[in-house]
Amino acid sequence: MEDKILGLHHITAIAGDAQRNYDFYTKVLGLRMVKKTVNFDDPQTYHFYFGDKEGTPGSILTFFPWQQVKKGKNGVGMATEIGYSVPRGSLDFWQKRFEKHGVEFGNIREQFREQYLPFRDPDGLNLKLIVPKDEDKREAWETDEVKSEVALKGFHSVTLTLYNVGPTASILSDIFKYELEEKVGEFYRYKTNAVENAAIIDIHEDPTAERGINAGGTNHHIAFRVKDEETQMRFREKIVQKGLQITEKIDRDYFFSLYFREPGGVLFEIATDNPGFTRDESLEELGSSLKLPDQYEQARDRIERLLPELKH
Numbered sequence: 001m002e003d004k005i006l007g008l009h010h011i012t013a014i015a016g017d018a019q020r021n022y023d024f025y026t027k028v029l030g031l032r033m034v035k036k037t038v039n040f041d042d043p044q045t046y047h048f049y050f051g052d053k054e055g056t057p058g059s060i061l062t063f064f065p066w067q068q069v070k071k072g073k074n075g076v077g078m079a080t081e082i083g084y085s086v087p088r089g090s091l092d093f094w095q096k097r098f099e100k101h102g103v104e105f106g107n108i109r110e111q112f113r114e115q116y117l118p119f120r121d122p123d124g125l126n127l128k129l130i131v132p133k134d135e136d137k138r139e140a141w142e143t144d145e146v147k148s149e150v151a152l153k154g155f156h157s158v159t160l161t162l163y164n165v166g167p168t169a170s171i172l173s174d175i176f177k178y179e180l181e182e183k184v185g186e187f188y189r190y191k192t193n194a195v196e197n198a199a200i201i202d203i204h205e206d207p208t209a210e211r212g213i214n215a216g217g218t219n220h221h222i223a224f225r226v227k228d229e230e231t232q233m234r235f236r237e238k239i240v241q242k243g244l245q246i247t248e249k250i251d252r253d254y255f256f257s258l259y260f261r262e263p264g265g266v267l268f269e270i271a272t273d274n275p276g277f278t279r280d281e282s283l284e285e286l287g288s289s290l291k292l293p294d295q296y297e298q299a300r301d302r303i304e305r306l307l308p309e310l311k312h
C-alpha cells in the first residue's frame with residue numbers, strides 16, 4: 001500500500017513565562033499536560049506537551065518556554081495560525097470565557113464554510129477555534145470548567161504563510177499525498193484522506209508579506225505523523241530524492257523524529273506514533289512529574305534547581 005502521512009502529529013511553538021503558558025493551556029483552554037520534560041538540546045528549558053487524555057497525535061501542542069524570550073513576528077516561511085476543532089454550538093461559551101480571562105480574541109468569522117473564533121495566547125501566538133463541517137468524533141479531555149460539549153478535540157488545521165504556494169504544495173501532494181481541496185482567494189486548503197482529523201494544511205499565499213521572526217509567540221515547527229519508523233525512513237528517502245536536506249532519525253523519547261526545511265521555509269518534522277507518552281508514566285500520571293531523558297538523569301538535581309518553579 002502507498003505510504004501516506006497521517007495528518008499532523010504535533011506543533012511546537014515558543015513561549016515566554018512557563019507558569020503563564022501552563023496556566024493558559026491547562027486552565028483557560030482546558031487541555032491536559034501530557035508531558036513535562038526539558039528541551040533535549042537545552043535542558044535548562046522546559047518542554048511542555050499539551051493534548052488530549054493520551055496525548056494522541058493530532059492533539060499535541062508543545063512549547064519551549066524561555067523566560068526572557070524576545071517577541072517574534074509572524075510572517076512568510078512560518079506556520080502562522082493553529083486551528084483547534086471544537087463542537088458545534090461551543091463558540092459562545094468560548095467568547096464568554098475569553099472575555100472573563102482577558103484573552104485577546106476577534107469576532108466569529110467564516111472560512112471554507114466553517115465558523116471560527118480567532119484568539120491569541122498570552123505570548124501572542126495566533127490560534128483559532130473552528131467548528132468543522134463534518135462532526136469531529138474525537139473524545140476531548142475534560143476539566144471542571146471545560147466540559148466535553150465545548151472542549152477542544154485536537155487540531156483541525158494549521159495555516160502556513162508563503163510567498164508562493166507551488167514548491168510547498170509539491171511536497172504536500174507528491175510526497176505526503178495531500179490533495180488540494182479548495183482555493184478561496186489567496187487561501188489554499190490541502191487535505192489528506194488518510195485520517196479523519198488534523199488532516200488539513202491551509203496555505204496563505206502572500207507575495208507581499210515580510211519574512212517571519214521565530215521567537216516568542218510564534219511557531220517553531222510542525223510535525224507530520226507516520227505510523228512507525230519503517231514508514232518514516234521511506235519518507236526520508238523520498239525527501240532526499242527531492243534534493244532536500246533532512247536530518248538523521250532522532251530519538252525524542254516519546255517519538256522518533258526527522259526534520260527538514262521545506263522549500264517555502266517552514267521547518268517540517270516527520271514523527272512516529274511509537275512509543276508514545278506512556279513510555280515512562282502511566283496514563284493516569286501523565287504530565288505530573290518532571291521527566292528527563294537518560295542522558296540528563298544524573299544531572300536531575302541541578303536541572304530542577306535551574307528550571308523555574310511550576311505550580312500545577
Ligand code: ZN
Binds near residue numbers: 010012221223269
Ligand atoms: Zn517536534
